[in-house]
Amino acid sequence: MSASRASTRADVARHAGVSTAVVSYVVNDGPRRVAPATAARVRAAILALNYSPNVNARALRTGTTGLVGLVVPDIANPFFAELAQAVELALAEHGDLLVVADTRTDQATERRVVADLGRRQLDGLLLSTVLPPGELRRLGQPGQRTVLLNVSSPFDGYPALGPDAEGGAYAVVEHLVDVHGHRSVALVIGQSSEPVPAPRERGWGRVFQDRRLPPGPVLRTSFGRIGGYQAARQMLAWRERPTAIFTSSDEQASGVLRALREAGLSCPEDVAVVSFDGTPETEFTSPPLTVARQPVQAMAAAAVTTVLEPGPAPGYQQFATELVLRESCGCVGADARKPASPPA
Amino acid sequence: MSASRASTRADVARHAGVSTAVVSYVVNDGPRRVAPATAARVRAAILALNYSPNVNARALRTGTTGLVGLVVPDIANPFFAELAQAVELALAEHGDLLVVADTRTDQATERRVVADLGRRQLDGLLLSTVLPPGELRRLGQPGQRTVLLNVSSPFDGYPALGPDAEGGAYAVVEHLVDVHGHRSVALVIGQSSEPVPAPRERGWGRVFQDRRLPPGPVLRTSFGRIGGYQAARQMLAWRERPTAIFTSSDEQASGVLRALREAGLSCPEDVAVVSFDGTPETEFTSPPLTVARQPVQAMAAAAVTTVLEPGPAPGYQQFATELVLRESCGCVGADARKPASPPA
DNA sequence: TTGAAAGCGCTAACAA
DNA sequence: TTGTTAGCGCTTTCAA
Secondary structure, three states: OOOOOOOOHHHHHHHHOOOHHHHHHHHHOOOOOOOHHHHHHHHHHHHHHOOOOOHHHHHHHHOOOOEEEEEEOOOOOHHHHHHHHHHHHHHHHOOOEEEEEEOOOOHHHHHHHHHHHHOOOOOEEEEOOOOOHHHHHHOOOOOOEEEEOOOOOOOOOOOEEEEOHHHHHHHHHHHHHHOOOOOOOEEEEEOOOOOOOOHHHHHHHHHHHHOOOOOOOEEEEOOOHHHHHHHHHHHHOOOOOOOEEEEOOHHHHHHHHHHHHHOOOOOOOOOEEEEEEOOHHHHOOOOOOEEEEOOHHHHHHHHHHHHHOOOOOOOEEEEOOEEEOOOOOOOOOOOOOOOOOOOO | OOOOOOOOHHHHHHHHOOOHHHHHHHHHOOOOOOOHHHHHHHHHHHHHHOOOOOHHHHHHHHOOOOEEEEEEOOOOOHHHHHHHHHHHHHHHHOOOEEEEEEOOOOHHHHHHHHHHHHOOOOOEEEEOOOOOHHHHHHOOOOOOEEEEOOOOOOOOOOOEEEEOHHHHHHHHHHHHHHHOOOOOOEEEEEOOOOOOOOHHHHHHHHHHHHOOOOOOOEEEEOOOHHHHHHHHHHHHOOOOOOOEEEEOOHHHHHHHHHHHHHOOOOOOOOOEEEEEEOOHHHHOOOOOOEEEEOOHHHHHHHHHHHHHOOOOOOOEEEEOOEEEOOOOOOOOOOOOOOOOOOOO
């Protein structure tokens, strides 16, 4: 209502009878010391005038904005939503703000967005990319420090971090094979832009390699729920349907579960399902999902530290996933919980 | 790697043999006209020097940052994640960036966050508040235009928008009563800080009022999955358990569904469940949920227009929800889809 | 059509 | 311990 013009440090200086430098020292708690009495007067003036520093002016002067960007393929995907939340929390502890950009898993959009943010003088950029590695390298160094998120191996030229996707996939598929006796596990995985098989695929494949078993079928589809749903429908139409499915994301698993249900099949009795991510909703699906859970909090904290910390960037930080056993693999009280289902 | 210092408009001016003003005219396409030949020279220089304007300097000069804040209680809640995505998309079309802040449904955190963002010279603030209305009013006018999101009635002092929550709740509960013949519907709703009953509660209540029926039981709990789960567990322990449940959020419904399943009850046969929000995952729950769906895209677009558009702020904009009928109320092919379940 | 220059609010080097 | 002041890079008025 009031404030026809916000007060500036000059107003405060005048009001307190000091110089603007002193105001600055008080506001920033340095770099010079200020006499307690003077400081008190300045603080009183700040309160009286309801002064708050102009962030843009400071940014112009210091070259730092207190803003960190996060670029993700799909913020509505529970995994990225959880990641964004964790990153925001970690940033808040540093007094920094989170700028979110969503690329809709589209390469062109990502190019535009990254170029855009590169021009913005953010203090750092956290990037979960869908661009092929080669192109990313050609991106050159944008103004700010960039950390790659959600990658599963060292990435030349950038600090990077992510889950041990191969290990996580191995563990959860191995569980299906060794504990539940499945001889074959179908893989539902997102379209990869890389020439090498994605880590989740490698982990899955290695389980069978190690046991000299033929790997199960591979279905490449989109990462979302629909992708999982379609992949499962396809498989259920086969003459010989798989007894177990490993999906590369929780959302795909959600789609698979729906397809199973529509087909009148029960999980885990008819088809076991396990997935990768372990977002909170996996505890609430029907049945609850056995997953390789990503340590989201830890990765977010590390990402923020890496992007904000001065000094030489660490190369690659890998995070172990956690195998969470629930009902969908056949482990926990699967029958006690389904008194309504027939003996089959 | 290179750029020991980014080039400035002065570098470009020198390179092109013009003044800095002309560079500015070219970059901003105004406010003065520039001779085509000159403009071409300037553009060449910009390319040659890989120049891009310093956003902070411009922000300082013009007082606008190209940043809009979004404050939500829980970005990991699928509804807010979807909202954030839609807002980001709408902002991107304006060339603006989204700053996200998460209050974890905590009033103290929200106070801090809003004060923080208020000092940041953002171009606008989109606020989904958990503060009591009175306090919000006392917040006074922050620097930027603030639009309240997710409110269901006019809010004195702020432009605001949100779903017709009362109408949506009414429609979905009415469906349960009129079409499926339930005489009583339990309400699972989030803790409200308001003295008046929340709109969703009013809509639910009015269904019974209109029919001179006693309303069903009310369970106040948290908005999340756990809240729904606990509320349902509680109800299932009652001597007479409800035949239908309306939850105030999809996440609560997810919790209810899990509790039902654990208790060996089937939905909708034993207990029907309907909810409010209609996030994408409700199509994938078991069974798929009948919901009052919020028009997220439309609300996000309106929010962005309202916060960015100059001129007098519109007062309150309300959006109708859409009744989406699926299986959880008992509507669609509920038996055709469950060939594995016994006749009961 | 273009150039010169003031000044946005702040920080920090330098002087006192 | 405090004051003075030069810019950070940009936009835009005013003059040419």
